Amino acid sequence: MSERLVDWTRGExxxxxxxxxxxxxxxxxxxxxxxxxxxxxxxxxxxxxxxxVYATSLVCRAATPETRTHVPYNILLVDCAEGFRMMAHGExxxxxxxxxxxxxxxxxxxxxxxxxxxx
Amino acid sequence: MSFITGVGLTPFGKHEGSSSLDLMSKAxxxxxxxxxxxxxxxxxxxxxxxxxxxxxxxxxxxxxxFGIRPSYAHxxxxxxxxxxxxxxxxxxxxxxxxxxxxxxxxGENRLTGQSRDASIQALAQVGxxxxxxxxxxxxxxxxxxxxxRYMHEYGVTEEDLAEFAVLMRAHACSHxxxxxxxxxxxxDVMASKPVAMPLKLLDCCPVSDGGAAFVISRERTRxxxxxxxxxxxxxxxxHVTAAPTLSELGAEISAARASEATGLAISDVRYAAIYxxxxxxxxxxLEDLGLAARGEAAARVRAGHxxxxxxxPLNTHGGLLSYGHCGVGGAMAHLVEAHLQMxxxxxxxxxxxxxxxxxxxDGGVLSSHVTMFLERVR
Numbered sequence: 001m002s003e004r005l006v007d008w009t010r011g012e013x014x015x016x017x018x019x020x021x022x023x024x025x026x027x028x029x030x031x032x033x034x035x036x037x038x039x040x041x042x043x044x045x046x047x048x049x050x051x052x053v054y055a056t057s058l059v060c061r062a063a064t065p066e067t068r069t070h071v072p073y074n075i076l077l078v079d080c081a082e083g084f085r086m087m088a089h090g091e092x093x094x095x096x097x098x099x100x101x102x103x104x105x106x107x108x109x110x111x112x113x114x115x116x117x118x119x
Numbered sequence: 120m121s122f123i124t125g126v127g128l129t130p131f132g133k134h135e136g137s138s139s140l141d142l143m144s145k146a147x148x149x150x151x152x153x154x155x156x157x158x159x160x161x162x163x164x165x166x167x168x169x170x171x172x173x174x175x176x177x178x179x180x181x182x183x184x185f186g187i188r189p190s191y192a193h194x195x196x197x198x199x200x201x202x203x204x205x206x207x208x209x210x211x212x213x214x215x216x217x218x219x220x221x222x223x224x225x226g227e228n229r230l231t232g233q234s235r236d237a238s239i240q241a242l243a244q245v246g247x248x249x250x251x252x253x254x255x256x257x258x259x260x261x262x263x264x265x266x267x268r269y270m271h272e273y274g275v276t277e278e279d280l281a282e283f284a285v286l287m288r289a290h291a292c293s294h295x296x297x298x299x300x301x302x303x304x305x306x307d308v309m310a311s312k313p314v315a316m317p318l319k320l321l322d323c324c325p326v327s328d329g330g331a332a333f334v335i336s337r338e339r340t341r342x343x344x345x346x347x348x349x350x351x352x353x354x355x356x357x358h359v360t361a362a363p364t365l366s367e368l369g370a371e372i373s374a375a376r377a378s379e380a381t382g383l384a385i386s387d388v389r390y391a392a393i394y395x396x397x398x399x400x401x402x403x404x405l406e407d408l409g410l411a412a413r414g415e416a417a418a419r420v421r422a423g424h425x426x427x428x429x430x431x432p433l434n435t436h437g438g439l440l441s442y443g444h445c446g447v448g449g450a451m452a453h454l455v456e457a458h459l460q461m462x463x464x465x466x467x468x469x470x471x472x473x474x475x476x477x478x479x480x481d482g483g484v485l486s487s488h489v490t491m492f493l494e495r496v497r
Contacts, residue, residue, distance in 0.1 A: 057263030067255035
């Protein structure tokens with residue numbers, strides 16, 4: 001098993017993904033195996049943070065006191081340059097197709113990926 | 120072969136002081152009475168889940184409470200598709216000779232049994248615990264993402280989506296058990312509070328108390344019968360992050376499988392009972408199922424195609440959007456209404472011809488799909 005890289009889900013300013021060394025499949029949700037072919041030990045890497053907006057939804061009604069202090073916040077699905085899709089936050093005026101770069105912001109006591117429009 | 124021999128449905132809305140078991144029992148008794156069956160004749164029990172009173176063995180908790188000692192019982196959990204998934208399982212159990220009469224039941228005091236925030240928070244947990252939930256999404260946000268993309272790809276507008284809320288409300292106005300009875304307009308929907316854009320309050324189903332139940336049997340118990348012609352499922356993903364492209368979603372797959380299993384085509388359908396947690400859900404499912412061309416479901420609503428006197432009457436009780444959504448029982452109300460229509464018992468809501476009905480349920484974020492064809496037999 002290769003060494004686990006720490007990413008934003010564990011408080012680090014990083015987005016990671018895995019590539020299967022057998023079939024080349026790219027996956028975002030970390031597993032000990034490739035979900036496409038089952039081969040073990042997919043290679044883990046840091047992503048560039050570059051991507052394109054696939055979809056957005058501006059959340060105006062949150063369900064917990066911690067998240068309510070942040071409304072409105074924009075939830076995105078971003079197609080990352082490395083070939084995987086991820087959920088993240090981003091600038092409120094982002095639209096489908098926008099080229100974006102990742103940064104990180106505190107949200108409800110955690111660190112979350114926050115995408116901004118590429119200049 | 121299997122028949123839906125009885126149906127039961129409570130009004131949806133507030134049932135102050137009723138527990139989930141109370142609501143399940145009320146609906147179950149109504150279904151037994153409708154089928155003309157006694158408790159001792161029920162040998163199978165399938166139930167859903169309750170977010171208010173979760174239990175690792177809800178089916179036996181219910182069976183003991185209701186007073187049944189079945190030879191087959193367990194709970195089923197497929198989110199919004201649970202009702203139809205249970206019905207599909209009951210159909211196969213009956214066909215295989217495992218049980219003669221299976222009671223399928225769902226009910227929950229989701230509105231008065233917990234805060235609305237607690238309901239919304241419980242449901243948001245269908246998201247990925249590490250990669251989605253920490254971002255503070257809600258169920259409307261998951262569907263808001265899908266809506267945003269669908270509108271982009273097929274040229275659907277917010278006004279188009281509003282048509283579905285207006286239609287469901289118009290239908291609910293003629294059902295005494297519906298949660299909402301005030302007519303609404305497209306501008307009311309457009310002016311309602313933003314929840315998770317592009318979805319606004321009136322694009323979203325409410326949280327309700329209520330219960331629903333059916334009996335699935337090997338033999339008919341009454342003259343007019345409703346037969347389950349066949350059904351199928353498709354499960355493509357759980358989390359919206361891992362969903363396939365819009366043209367490869369599970370509704371199309373399960374519908375194709377159901378057509379293959381029954382020999383029936385969408386063109387045979389006379390009545391439609393389609394899951395409608397949000398206006399986008401209904402718009403997409405109608406188009407995925409082939410009841411409207413891509414991007415054209417709203418135009419069909421405007422033309423009256425899905426109205427009570429239209430070519431394909433749709434959710435004539437008002438759907439989740441306006442009859443209400445009490446969890447598992449919510450989408451079961453669609454089947455109850457289809458049954459009433461097919462047996463000519465829908466009173467002031469009765470449609471002309473409901474001889475073949477198409478039912479479709481969706482769980483998660485368009486994750487799990489069940490498609491079913493029902494046929495009236497005399």
